[in-house]
Amino acid sequence: MSRVNLIEKNSDSELVGQGEEADFKNLFKLDNIRDGVSLGLVQQLGGEQGLAKIFQVDLKRGVQDEEQVSTLRNRYGANLPIVKELTPLWKLIVECLGDTMLQILIVAAIVSTVLGIIEGEGGWYEGLTIFxxxxxxxxITAGNNYAKERQFAKLQSKLDEGHVQVKRGGNITTISNKDIVVGDVLLFQLGDIFNVDGLYLSGSEVKIDESAMTGESDEMLKAPLDVCLKDQKGKSPFLMSGTKVNEGTGVMLVLQVGEKTVQNEMKRLGESDSTPTPLQVKLEGVAETIGKVGVIVAILTFVILLVRLFIEYAQNDEQTFWEQFWHLDCLQKILKFFMIGVTIIVVAVPEGLPLAVTITLAFSVNKMKDEQNLVKTLASCEIMGGVNNICSDKTGTLTMNTMQVNSIFCYGSNYKDYQLLQIKNLEKDYLDLLAASNLYNSSAYPKRGINGKFEQIGNKTECALIEFCDMLGYQLSSYRPSDNILRVIPLNSKRKMMISLVHHNNKIYLFxxxxxxxxxxxCSKFINSNGEEAKLTSQDTNNIQALRTLGNAYKILNYHLEYDFDSIPEEYLLTDLTLINIAGIKDPVRPDVPSAIQQCYRSGIIVRMAKAIARDCKILGPDSDLHEYEAMEGSQFRQLTGVEVQEVKDLLKFQEIVVHLKVLARATPEDKFILATGLKQLDNVIAVTGDGTNDAPALRKADVGFAMGITGTDVCKDAADIILLDDNFSSIITACKWGRNIYNCIRKFIQFQLTVNVVALFMSVLGAAVTKEAPLTSIQMLWVNLIMDTFASLALATEPPSDRLLNRKPYGKRESIVNSIMYRTVIGASIYQIAILCLILFIPDRIFDFDDSLDKEYEDRPIQRLTMFFQTFVLMQICNSISCRKLDEVSLNPFSGLFNNSLFWLINLIEVAVQYLLILFGDKFAVVCELTVWQHIFCWIFALGGMIVAIFVRTLPSRWFNGINIFAEEGIEEENLDETIASKLRRKSSIRIGSVYDENHENKRSVQKRLSVFKE
Incomplete structure (x- = not known):
């Protein structure tokens, strides 16, 4: 390898580096590009050839072999994305200590322990145990966050995977983005987003959207270095990572990869935390209400206990009130009451709500990936639960995405299916022309696999035509890559044609x-059945098949080979052409799509799509049964509705149309955007699928955008929320099912937590008022908090979805998250549990054979009664969590689907085991004593009785509870989230988790809709 010595200077106008480790970052500084400094720096190195010499690559053949790839990667780095350093476990633990109430409780526990040590006789037990x-x-919370953060980071790496085409050893090869090295010669096309920095070598009419990097909305025209040195105005040879190809195809030399790229430099400067999902915001309203009630109950309990203590002191004849008040024992009791109040707040404020959302999302995202849904934005998972409209693209989503020529109009005749083989017998000169027009004038590079079948790489329609030519005996390698191609004018959405000027058979052809x-x-002529050029009539035009078609035409240009072909006006080129052929290309419908479409309708989801294969998909019936608005042309739809400042002009007309509309034929990007906009204005929740650059506006406008993972362009994937790894419509049904399941899991958790809160808060106040002490001690309530927050969120938030979820309508946009069915369950379970706990608390000792001789050892606390109270309370919550697995009015059996979630049963077994260990060995540490066998049996009878009561409650009509609505469920404004009681008193344990996942992806809702880029 030759060494090129570059002198290191402080000035930004110089390349910085030593020897072979040259640093090209100054080439891509915006000021340097704008001021022409970068052009000068490249010129100093000898232009493209000088750079090629540094890397020891041939610009026509690319990197030589894998050995050279390894050398370049070691020297200039790998093309790996910036990955935020994961938080170590000890930092997560420290962050958990930021919880205000836990901090207060820790201080109180330390003071209690110190006072207990001074007092002696085991007085320090409770303080140390709480500690x-x-x-x-x-x-446990930090450990859970640690595991989930790493799960999201693992998924994040999947999002950075993509594939590009490069020249390696003279061949066009498809490699992963991560395998690109400095010195690679990379091919790009319309819709690509660069993730490396490089120098433009060649191409045709390449226009780049650099707004993401420069903030400038105007497209930048790219040209080779020598052209830019002659005329710097409006042209540049520099291609930056993070920018998008709006028009054209071309070749670039890669100069920077990985963390050195412009995009990653900006990412490093602009790291930010993720925003909460809509469901988390909505749940803050629930948490706020519960938090306020918890604070009131905590203060009330503390005041009641304090008043009862002072009354007791006032009634003591042996010592005066102040003598008792200034005693160490009084301070210990007041501190104990204070800890009970603080613990009530810890238990009441539902810290587990945001944690449950995060766990559910983490669980769902992982499972959805296994079912071919790669989630980019977390919120899209939960939003899918409410989707009631799917606007589907056709190609690849509903079809196999393996294009094939199945009919062709050529040589004056129509050929279909098996007749295509007869084309081999046509005149050789015509077949040569047919092959040249299709093989020269394309950008795809399909490859023949080991089994002899082609792998369609690039534009699928072009691949189909290339395979067709191969069947006729003409191979792509004989035509491309080639120096015979003099000029290429790429396809765009306005012209809808691709043009190539080619030196072929000693003539200059336009194809x-x-x-x-x-x-x-x-076209003014066509090649007739005699192989002669003849006038093209309207009758000939009518013979063309109405499939997915593509026309080929040509003319011979009277120019010398040395002529400047770039200067020929496009208007002249596209006149007086001769039609070669019209090809009919069909993409077969996937076998499972018709049944998936029918499942959508059963699920209350309307599917709207393009007309060509609507009947094959069972979306449309016979023409005679169609409503006038059921299948419309895009132009008619646009004319009747229109769009103005991202709103539909005639919303009433739009509403009349969409009631019937299922098919939108010949839809433009604007039509798709209007459809998505109008449906959202009518409060629908919509999903849109797409694979092309022109689908990006509709994908961004949709509540959830689905991009095709195989055929989708980078622009399309960038705009989407979920990527379908298999390009299959059935995978969207899977996303709907998981979205509905997220809502279900959260509702199960809320249903369970509300019951625990109602019972715990009520019994705390009642116990304090009647028995002069809270029935549950601080340590016992902390154990309950662990059950109802962390353990319950793990158990109930990881319930897998049932297919039965698809047999009902989607969740409404304004539907309350706590519905009448849940209120019915909470009220029924709470009344039963309170009744049982009051029975244990106030029933005479002889009924349950309580041993009051133990009371003296626990400062006259009715220890066996309160231990049975504690045991029954915990077991009832464990059994209630089983009942809360069912949300509908149909499922009466709480044990149906018994083995669907092994984690649920594992957690419940752990809870039962720990509870019994506390009873058996807790003693004065947990403020409990042993229970008799009969007392244990009664505890289980009461707990299991709650499940029987839950079955009975489910038979009650839910409409009886329709009027109940006690929560601020419209949610809390995002800017006010940190001002809520829940936020101030308890640190949200899920704050960190999502940020790792969303860090490198723009929040879709905050991105400016650059519609002008795609309108063409």
Whole structure:
């Protein structure tokens, strides 16, 4: 390898580096590009050839072999994305200690422990036990965050995977983005987004959207270095990572990869935390209400306990009130009451709500990936639960995405299916012309696999035509890559045609292909059945098949080979053409799509799509049964509705149309955007699928955008929320099912937590008022908090979805998250549990054979009664969590689907085991004593009785509870989230988790809709 010594200077106008480790970052500084400094720097190195010499690559053949790839990667780095450093476990533990109430409880526990040590006789037990319990909660919470953060980071790496085409050893090869190295010669086309920085070498009419990097909305025209040195105005040879190809195809030399790229430099400067999902915001309203009630109950309990203590002191004849008040024992009791109040707040404020959302999302995202849904934005998972409209693209989503020529109009005749083989017998000169027009004038590079079948790489329609030519005996390698191609004018959405000027058989040919209606407009002749050019009539035009078609035409240009072909006006080129052929290309419908479409309708989801295969998909019936608005042309739809400042003009007309509309034929990007806009204005929740650059506006406008993982362009994937790894419509049904399941899991958790809160808060106040002490001690309530927050969120938030979820309508946009069915369950379970706990608390000792001789050891606390109270309370919550697995009015059996979720049962077994260990060995640490066998049996009878009551409650009509609505469920404004009681009192344990996942992806809702880029 030769060494090129570059002198290191402080000035930005110089390349910085030493020897072979040259640093090209100054080439891509915006000021340097704008001021022409970068052009000068490249010129100093000898232009493209000088750079090629540094890397020891041939610009026509690319990197030589894998050995050179390895050398370049070691020297200049790998093309790996910036990955935010994951938080170590000890930092997560420290962050959990930021919880205000836990901090207060820790201080109180330390003071209690110190006072207990001074007092002696085991007085330090409770303080130390609370101290240990707090750190157990912190440890479990931090451990859970640690695991989830790493799960999201693993998924993040999947999002950065993509494929590009490069020249390696003279061959066009498809490689992963991560395998690109400095010195690679990379091919790009319309719709690509660069993830490396490089120098433009060659191409045709390449226009780049650099707004993401420069903030400038105007497209930048790219040209080779020598052209830019002559005329710097409006042209540049520099291609930056993060920019998009709006027009054209071309070749670039890669100069920077990985963390050195412009895009990654900006990412490093602009790191930010993720925003909460809509469901998390909505749940803050629920948490706020519960938090307020918890604070009131905590204060009330503390005041009641304090008043009862002072009354007791006032009634004591042996010592005066002040003598007792200034005693160490009084301070210990007041501190104990204070800890009970703080613990009530810890238990009441539902810290587990945001944690449950995050766990559910983490669980769902992982499972959805296994079912071919790669989630980019977390919110899209939950939003899919409410989707009631799917606007589907056709190609690849509903079809196999393996294009094939199944009919062709050529040589004056129509050929279909098996007749295509007869074309081999046509005149050789005509076949040569047919092959040249299709093989020269394309950009795809399909490859023949080991089994002899082609792998369609690039534009699928072009691949189909290339395979057709191969069947006729003409191979792509004989035509491309080639120096015979003099000029290429790429396809765009306005012209709808691609043009190539080619030196072929000692003549200059113009070959064009595109939409047949556009090609036919430019043709005055066609090749008839005698192989002669004849006038093209309207009757000939009518013979063309109405499939997915593509027209090919040509003319011979009277120019010398040395002529400047770039200067020929496009208007001249596209006149007086001769039609070669019209090809009918069909993409078969996937076998499972018709049944998936029918499942959508059963699920209350309307599917709207393009007309060509609507009947094959069972979307449309016979023409005689169609409503006038059921299948419409895009132009008619646009004319009747229109769009103005991202709103539909005639919303009433739009509403009349969409009631019936299922098919939108010949839809433009604007039509798709109008459809998505109008449906959202009518409060629908919509999903849009797409694979092309022109689908991006509609994908961004939709509530959830689906991009095709195989055929989708980078622009399309960038705009989407979920990527379908298999390009299959059935995978969208899977996303709907998981979205509905997220809502279900959260509702199950809320249903369970509300019951625990209602019962715990009520019994705390009642116990304090009647028995002069809270029935549950601080350590016991912390254990309950662990059950109802962390353990319950893990158990209930990881319930897998049932297919039965698809047999009902989607969740409404304004539907309350706590519905009448849940209120019915919470009220029924709470009344039963309160009744049982009051029975245990106030029933005479002889009924349950309570041993009051133990009371003296626990400062006259009715220890066996309160231990049974504690045991029954916990077991009832465990059994209630089983009942809460069912949300509908149909499922009466709480054990149906018994083995669907092994984690649920594992957690419940752990809870039962720990509870029994506390009873058996907790003693004065947990403030409990042993229970008799009969007392244990009664605890289980009461707990299991709650499940029987839950079955009975489910038979009650839910309409009886329709009027109940006690929560601020419209949610809290995002800017006010940190001002809520829940936020101030309890640190949200899920804040960090999502940020790792969303960090490198723009929040779709905050991105400016650059519609002008795609309108063409």
């Amino acid at each position: 240990l319990a707090i750190f157990l909660i912190i440890g 064009t292909k595109g939409a047949p209606e556009m090609v036919l407009k430019k």
